Amino acid sequence: MKAQVFRGVNQLSYEEVPKPELGDDEVLVQVRVVGLCQSDIKKILYPLYEPPRIFGHETAGTIAAVGKDVKGWQVGQRVVVLHHIPCMHCDYCLNDNFSMCDVYKNITTSAGFTPSGGGFADYVKVPGHIVRHGGLMEIPDEITFEQASFVEPTNCCLKAVKKAQVQPGQTVLVTGAGPIGLMFVMLVKYFGGRAIATDLLPSRIAKAKEVGAEAAFDARDPELAQKIQALTNGMGVDTTLLAVPSDKAFFQALDCTRKGGKILFFAEFPDEVEIPINPNVLYRREIDLMGSYSSSYRLQNLAADIVFNKRIDVDALVSDRYPLKDLAAAVERAVKPTEETYKILIYPELG
Structure with a gap:
């Protein structure tokens, strides 16, 4: 499969990588669209992480394969992938500080190399604890993949509004x-x-x-x-x-x-x-x-309700669409926006 591999500061390599192999409790999702987040841009442009990695986390796609122990999910379902799921039993989680949980911070969705989100690839593997604990959300028929990719950023903003x-x-x-x-x-x-x-x-x-x-x-x-x-x-x-x-x-x-x-x-x-x-x-x-940092597990369903029932107009936020092979150009556009640059979306299927 194709992926954009982070090979060093401001070095993205569009290359062939092995499709992730599934464990018995894991799910493989074909990425249809992934949002370009400011956190992705920082990870690409600054020496924050050791390469190689595949970033991208505002992911929506189609289930391509399921492990033999997976219950409740089938090939062909349209889903949002949530890359953060807390442990729910540490002191932070018990105080609703989910984003401070070590399990939450340890990103495990992956398209290869050190798990880092994995959305900037044709396929992303979703590990068992995320599959079992609400990290996949089915997309209603009337909602596009583009719209669904906003569930995670909506959660982040919603958390801030609620906290305030x-x-x-x-x-x-x-x-x-x-x-x-x-x-x-x-x-x-x-x-x-x-x-x-x-x-x-x-x-x-x-x-x-x-x-x-x-x-x-x-x-x-x-x-x-x-x-x-x-x-x-x-x-x-x-x-x-x-x-x-x-x-x-x-x-x-x-x-x-x-x-x-x-x-x-x-x-x-x-x-x-x-x-x-x-x-x-x-x-x-x-x-x-x-x-207010990142999202809240407590608000996942409300964020999905807001997006899936079109309570806010996420379509109005989209300004640019790039094929996965042009991710570097998309990052450049985000860093040097035009008068009309807002949200940038990335599409593996466009090549």
Whole structure:
């Protein structure tokens, strides 16, 4: 089979690799579409992992083979593959901190080499513990593979919205209107909140309004805080979701978030970035700072319900489609987006 093999920093090799061999409790999925995630891009562009590896995890496809001990799954079923499943019995899991679980973090879906997701290949192997514990989800007939590939990123965004306790009637500032920021806008609206978005690109500012933001502004606007105050009866927003790794965006969030409000870090910052802050700002204004990393096992079914019942318009997020052989070009497009670049999807079947 064909796969894009990570051979070193910014070195992808489109090559022939052996089709994964199945154990008795495993499932082989033919990849139909896989989303290009920011975490994939970081793994490809920075020295974070030893090669060789095959990345890709926002995967939807068709079951191509099942091990003899597999129950409840048959060849031909259309499925979403979820690459993270926690152990459910460690202290982290017992406190619903599933993404901190060692079993969760140890990715085991694989297309070869060290298991690393495996979606950037013709086929991906799903290990037994993921098969048995909800890591395969059947795709309804009326849902496309493209739409289904959004279940995992929807879960990640949903976890952040839930952690920030966004309530009906609240106003939420979303910094960054890329595919993640736009999904935040949709989810905030779905849960009854009012979204305000910021970005640097005029097209993304317009797109945010198109998908449901009540207002959207240029992040460089010197009157941003005043404009947001005007939209919130002088209070400021209830919550800010930081969807870009920018210290400037954080300080804007401090200016725009009301007393007693919340600021949630969703985007991962470079490790060398440090943000100086006077702790009295948090103390006197009672601002809650929090982070949200990856997805939540507890929210898998809700994320699937939101996508499969089209409660948000994931089709509006797709801008680019690339064959698997052109993954390097897709990464380049994501790093240097055009005015119209949002979510990029990859297709093994296109060659």
